[in-house]
Amino acid sequence: MPFVRIDALRADGERLDALGRAVQDALVETIGIPPDDRFQVLTSHDGVNSTLRYGTYYGVRRDDDIVYVAITLRSGRTDEQKQALYRRIAELAQEYAGTEPRNVFVLLTENTSSDWSLGNGVAQYLAPA
Incomplete structure (x- = not known):
């Protein structure tokens, strides 16, 4: 069960929804998350009272179309599955929301069932005591 947080600068509801769908569809396609396992926080920052900062680290030229995608899920995926997930999120973010892949920054954090x-x-993933 992934928990997803998406932050975008000056994104309207339609764009936030498209980004949320892109991430969910990528999770379903690449690592087998059930389609109804969707827990997301979608946030737009106005650039004044709240904003996003970015640089050109690793030579990636980002701009104000930046989207941060933070995914927390239980550990167990291979490096190949993770690479496929990142690639598919970038592809679908471009297809659904018009976001260039260079502006899609994904952070994956893994943890355990407890x-x-x-x-x-209740910690539902733990065996009953």
């Missing part, structure tokens, strides 16, 4: 409670104060 790090999740899906509601009711």
Whole structure:
């Protein structure tokens, strides 16, 4: 069960929705996440009261169309699966939202089953005590 946070600069609701769909579809296609396993926080920053900063690290020329995608999920995916996920997110962000792949910054954080409670104060992924 991934938890996804997407931050974009001056994105309207339509663009945020498109970016959320791009990430969800990529998760389903590349690492087998169930389609209804969708938990996302989509945030637009106005550039004044809240904003995003970026540089040209690794020679990538980013601009104000930058999108940060932070995904937290349980560990267990191969490096190849992760690479496929990053590539597919960038492809679908361009297709669905018009975001150039150079502006798609993805951070994947892995954890263990005990790090999740899906509601009711229970760690559902742990075996019953």
